Amino acid sequence: METLLQRQDTASRQAVALKAFARIAAAWGLPLREAAALADMSESTWKRARKPDYSGELTRDQMLRLSALIGLYKALELYFDEPVSRAWVRLANRGPEFDGLRPVDAMIAGGLPKILRVRTYLDALRGGA
DSSP states (O other): OOOHHHHHHHHHHHHHHHHHHHHHHHHHTOOHHHHHHHTTOOHHHHHHHTSTTOOOOOOHHHHHHHHHHHHHHHHHHHHSOTTHHHHGGGSOOOSTTTTTSOHHHHHHHHHHHHHHHHHHHHHHHHHTO
């Protein structure tokens, strides 16, 4: 049985993840539609979720997406200088994960598995693999 403390801890983690992703979406210059799709939410839910008083619960998939996107953002910030680190997700890419698509489009189309592969791809670039 979940205790009150566990529910509060989960709510706190979700609030932090949502706040971080809202800042990332802004830094990447993502329109509402793309940010919502990356988070696997409707546009109306994303509008509510990015506000500090959001009380909805995120699914496990949504939390995994946000976690992976936060890591992906950090990898970009470590690997590239601005403005490339901020624009990278919106630039067409001929890399093996993208087939000429923008990374954001590939991640939206491929869902969580693609987001995780892109994060692994960036970690490999950063690590020299």
